[in-house]
Amino acid sequence: MTETMAHLSNNAMYAATIVYTLAMFCHVAEWALARSLPADAVADADAAALAAAAAPASAVAASAVVTSSPAAEAMSTGRPIVPPAAPRTRSAADDVERSDRYGRIGLSLTVLGVLIQAVGVISRGIAAQRVPWGNMYEFAITGSLAVAVAYLFLVRKYHVRWLGLPVTGFLVLVLGIAVIVLYRPISPLVPALHSYWLMIHVSSAAIAGGAFTVGAIASVLYLVRSRLEAKAAANPDLPRRGFLWRAPDAESIDRVAYRVHAFAFPLWTFAVLCGAIWAQYAWGRFWGWDPKEVWAFITWVAYAAYLHARATAGWQGRAAAYVALCGYATFLFNFVGINLFGSGFHTYSGM
Amino acid sequence: MRRQSERPSGVSRPDDFARTADDAYVVGEQQGGGPPDRRPLPPALRPIEFARWIWRQLTSMRTALVLLFLLALASIPGSLIPQTRISPSEVASFKQRHPDLVTLFDRLGLFNVYSSVWFGAIYLLLMISLLGCIVPRARVYARAARARPPKAPRRLDRLGAYETWTTDESASEVATRARGLLKSQRRRVDAYDVDGTQVVAAEKGYLREAGNLVFHLALLVVLVGVAVTGLYGFKGRVAVITGNSFQNALVSYDDFTPGSQFDIANLAPFTLTVDDFHVSWARSGVGRGTPTGFDADLTVTDHPGAQPYNYDLRVNHPLDVDGTSVFLIGHGYAPVVTVKDGDGNVAYSGPVIFLPQNSSFLSFGVIKAPDASPTQLGFQGYFFPTADICTGNVPCSTFPDADNPVLSLIAYSGNLGLDKGAAQSVYVLDTQDMKQIKTADGKPRALILSKGETADLGDGVGSIRFDGYERWAQLQVSRQPGKLVPLVGVLAAIAGLLGSLFVRPRRTWVRSRTDEAGRTVVEVAALDRVSGGDPKAHVAEVVARLRGPTGPDDADPQPRSQPKPEAREDEESST
Numbered sequence: 073m074t075e076t077m078a079h080l081s082n083n084a085m086y087a088a089t090i091v092y093t094l095a096m097f098c099h100v101a102e103w104a105l106a107r108s109l110p111a112d113a114v115a116d117a118d119a120a121a122l123a124a125a126a127a128p129a130s131a132v133a134a135s136a137v138v139t140s141s142p143a144a145e146a147m148s149t150g151r152p153i154v155p156p157a158a159p160r161t162r163s164a165a166d167d168v169e170r171s172d173r174y175g176r177i178g179l180s181l182t183v184l185g186v187l188i189q190a191v192g193v194i195s196r197g198i199a200a201q202r203v204p205w206g207n208m209y210e211f212a213i214t215g216s217l218a219v220a221v222a223y224l225f226l227v228r229k230y231h232v233r234w235l236g237l238p239v240t241g242f243l244v245l246v247l248g249i250a251v252i253v254l255y256r257p258i259s260p261l262v263p264a265l266h267s268y269w270l271m272i273h274v275s276s277a278a279i280a281g282g283a284f285t286v287g288a289i290a291s292v293l294y295l296v297r298s299r300l301e302a303k304a305a306a307n308p309d310l311p312r313r314g315f316l317w318r319a320p321d322a323e324s325i326d327r328v329a330y331r332v333h334a335f336a337f338p339l340w341t342f343a344v345l346c347g348a349i350w351a352q353y354a355w356g357r358f359w360g361w362d363p364k365e366v367w368a369f370i371t372w373v374a375y376a377a378y379l380h381a382r383a384t385a386g387w388q389g390r391a392a393a394y395v396a397l398c399g400y401a402t403f404l405f406n407f408v409g410i411n412l413f414g415s416g417f418h419t420y421s422g423m
Numbered sequence: 424m425r426r427q428s429e430r431p432s433g434v435s436r437p438d439d440f441a442r443t444a445d446d447a448y449v450v451g452e453q454q455g456g457g458p459p460d461r462r463p464l465p466p467a468l469r470p471i472e473f474a475r476w477i478w479r480q481l482t483s484m485r486t487a488l489v490l491l492f493l494l495a496l497a498s499i500p501g502s503l504i505p506q507t508r509i510s511p512s513e514v515a516s517f518k519q520r521h522p523d524l525v526t527l528f529d530r531l532g533l534f535n536v537y538s539s540v541w542f543g544a545i546y547l548l549l550m551i552s553l554l555g556c557i558v559p560r561a562r563v564y565a566r567a568a569r570a571r572p573p574k575a576p577r578r579l580d581r582l583g584a585y586e587t588w589t590t591d592e593s594a595s596e597v598a599t600r601a602r603g604l605l606k607s608q609r610r611r612v613d614a615y616d617v618d619g620t621q622v623v624a625a626e627k628g629y630l631r632e633a634g635n636l637v638f639h640l641a642l643l644v645v646l647v648g649v650a651v652t653g654l655y656g657f658k659g660r661v662a663v664i665t666g667n668s669f670q671n672a673l674v675s676y677d678d679f680t681p682g683s684q685f686d687i688a689n690l691a692p693f694t695l696t697v698d699d700f701h702v703s704w705a706r707s708g709v710g711r712g713t714p715t716g717f718d719a720d721l722t723v724t725d726h727p728g729a730q731p732y733n734y735d736l737r738v739n740h741p742l743d744v745d746g747t748s749v750f751l752i753g754h755g756y757a758p759v760v761t762v763k764d765g766d767g768n769v770a771y772s773g774p775v776i777f778l779p780q781n782s783s784f785l786s787f788g789v790i791k792a793p794d795a796s797p798t799q800l801g802f803q804g805y806f807f808p809t810a811d812i813c814t815g816n817v818p819c820s821t822f823p824d825a826d827n828p829v830l831s832l833i834a835y836s837g838n839l840g841l842d843k844g845a846a847q848s849v850y851v852l853d854t855q856d857m858k859q860i861k862t863a864d865g866k867p868r869a870l871i872l873s874k875g876e877t878a879d880l881g882d883g884v885g886s887i888r889f890d891g892y893e894r895w896a897q898l899q900v901s902r903q904p905g906k907l908v909p910l911v912g913v914l915a916a917i918a919g920l921l922g923s924l925f926v927r928p929r930r931t932w933v934r935s936r937t938d939e940a941g942r943t944v945v946e947v948a949a950l951d952r953v954s955g956g957d958p959k960a961h962v963a964e965v966v967a968r969l970r971g972p973t974g975p976d977d978a979d980p981q982p983r984s985q986p987k988p989e990a991r992e993d994e995e996s997s998t
């Protein structure tokens with residue numbers, strides 16, 4: 073039984089990695105197809121609707137047949153004929169649709185990947201007969217599952233499919249490293265880890281971590297997009313093409329980033345609190361400035377600074393985003409750096 | 424107020440609440456674009472004004488931000504440099520490896536970062552800043568909490584969420600129903616009449632500001648609580664060998680750290696005996712050697728004369744005696760030896776605590792026999808629970824359990840130096856005045872002993888026998904009076920934070936008036952201070968409820984939504 077579960081888990085991890093890789097390729101295609109698309113290009117159906125309102129159909133049909141092969145193709149495939157505007161728009165509309173289709177496939181694959189990965193994480197837990205976060209490998213698979221779930225949740229809530237490429241890229245990277253480098257067979261948990269508080273502590277930290285990750289990715293996109301916008305503002309002739317121009321504007325991205333962080337911060341506070349209570353039970357002190365605790369605290373302070381920065385004149389926007397990224401760097405360092413190099417009570421990385 | 428001018432429009436400002444729908448109350452989080460704060464130079468003025476200037480600087484948002492950064496930065500060295508409070512032995516070995524850094528680091532307090540002056544200074548400044556932030560905000564909030572909902576802006580239709588229709592119901596009827604409806608939604612509602620126009624103004628979400636206040640106040644509670652707990656409590660450690668007792672008194676501790684206000688007389692007078700100690704390790708699989716559980720069987724007497732009782736002390740399962748807690752935080756081996764001196768008398772007999780060095784419990788320790796004659800005897804070396812020969816032909820321990828216990832010692836004879844005055848650690852052998860026991864060819868002689876074996880030191884110096892081993896339990900004893908205060912503080916902080924981050928203040932207006940045709944024109948509009956809510960849905964709901972099932976009146980309920988709902992009411996409330 074245990075053997076089977078362990079096997080199932082390992083295979084599910086491989087499968088999830090592959091599915092995420094496919095999803096990532098879809099998102100790459102989504103970006104690539106949008107490479108030359110202007111910011112406001114719309115899909116076929118919408119274009120047709122616009123055109124119908126704009127011009128008499130017959131004239132349109134004639135000019136389209138003569139001037140553009142895509143249009144001719146469209147006719148032969150029985151698709152609606154599209155407007156006068158230009159042959160360029162025609163193929164652009166096509167690209168919009170294709171790019172969008174790849175994006176949707178990427179999202180579907182991500183959903184599939186999450187399901188498979190969830191099976192993998194749960195079966196690992198069943199096989200080990202404990203919660204699956206005994207070592208770095210288990211941290212990585214559980215943590216990345218949290219990232220993926222956070223992303224899907226946000227897609228539902230705020231339509232953030234534009235985060236698809238960086239998120240799937242991150243998942244492939246982390247799962248790849250987990251499967252190839254960090255993998256350890258199942259081993260028992262040391263006694264200190266047998267605690268309900270620990271369970272609450274780690275699960276809330278994992279969820280907060282997933283949200284911090286998505287928040288950091290959104291912040292990076294925000295920085296890129298706002299730089300683009302600044303460039304475009306300085307140089308009105310700059311062509312506004314490509315996926316990033318088609319994503320929401322910098323302000324909207326920033327808002328999503330803020331919401332994700334605003335969700336993660338209280339959760340992180342709670343996670344640190346549960347950690348302190350657990351430490352009290354296990355070691356007789358709430359807080360001992362052990363390296364892991366120090367960095368959890370630094371992360372907390374950094375994100376508090378981010379929330380403050382957003383309300384401080386001269387610190388909003390880009391500066392605040394950089395503060396958020398600093399916060400994420402401290403989070404990552406705690407997860408990777410301290411587990412690998414650190415000493416102290418918390419080091420059970422199993423490396 | 425200084426802070427006010429620092430904050431751009433669009434960000435919650437305590438003062439906003441007391442006012443009407445002003446420019447700070449916008450739809451969405453238009454937070455960008457605040458003018459950079461141009462701080463005035465300190466006026467070369469009279470002391471009072473200078474003090475006031477300092478205070479304003481200290482309690483400004485920007486200073487709070489800088490202090491937060493500083494706090495984060497200041498925490499870093501303590502995680503990279505060994506800390507005395509966490510691991511004195513690591514500090515010692517660090518000092519040995521970097522003798523040139525010792526003075527500097529000591530002076531900077533880098534081995535004690537979290538109790539250093541500079542760390543304390545940042546902490547204190549932040550507390551003052553926090554206090555300076557809370558007090559004025561609390562005043563403003565107290566006023567805002569009693570404030571009435573703001574008057575309606577003249578042009579409701581410029582708000583993002585807006586609908587209008589006409590009906591045959593009278594204006595005052597509509598107003599009455601609107602009032603009831605908004606009240607039932609637990610909004611604060613005002614209704615008034617301006618030149619025949621019925622206005623119902625409602626507001627909800629006062630808890631946001633309260634949440635922010637609670638959060639920051641709770642932080643203060645946590646900080647103070649932690650400090651007080653530390654001042655009035657203590658923490659101590661002791662290693663107790665199986666079969667031995669521990670009496671809760673200062674002399675019994677290996678290590679004792681009282682808070683500065685702790686009174687030693689307050690030590691709870693309990694005694695405990697470690698009757699037995701169980702430990703198990705995973706014996707197969709990849710986790711081989713991982714501990715799977717350890718616990719100590721205790722007999723506890725709460726105070727002299729009390730009825731003794733048994734307690735199973737485990738990790739995550741501490742013992743509590745009248746507010747003093749005992750935790751099991753580690754364990755190890757204590758080899759039992761019998762040392763005979765040159766005269767053939769037993770100079771020492773019993774278990775000696777050895778300290779585990781790694782996960783396979785290779786343990787280091789020192790045995791001292793000061794009563795030996797003609798010369799004192801001392802030993803230092805290693806205990807191998809499962810001795811084996813590893814690669815490189817070196818002895819090692821391959822498993823943490825005592826499957827094949829072996830003691831490997833180097834012996835010394837001479838003066839142990841116990842009479843030098845300075846207290847000596849039981850884990851250190853002062854070999855200055857001692858002679859190492861050597862083999863015939865002058866090499867240090869390693870005594871390798873299996874259970875029951877005796878080694879003669881030669882030259883009539885004495886002998887040592889390895890009788891077996893006991894286990895010992897590392898106990899941490901602590902008292903943290905008021906430890907619930909910081910806990911409750913953090914919980915309150917989280918609650919406040921949730922309110923502060925997720926409560927969305929919203930203002931709603933319903934205006935009804937009779938037009939020239941004698942019908943009633945109703946307008947409904949709403950305004951959120953923070954984004955994330957859906958004021959349009961709210962307006963739609965209010966409209967649906969007000970128009971009721973009576974069916975469509977004849978007007979167009981067009982939600983006239985503007986694409987950019989910036990809609991700042993510059994021409995505010997002339998009503």
Ligand code: HEM
Nearest residue numbers: 376379383435482483484487549552553556635638642923
């Ligand atoms: C111990 C240090 C502090 C921490 C950890 C901290 C943390 C936070 C956090 C997490 C928030 C965002 C949540 C919310 O909106 O309530 C916040 C908001 C705020 N803090 Fe602090 N804070 C600290 C000190 C201060 C100080 C000293 C001031 C005074 C200058 C201050 C003024 C504010 C204000 C005005 C807001 C509201 C910002 C807004 O409306 O978006 N804080 N603080």
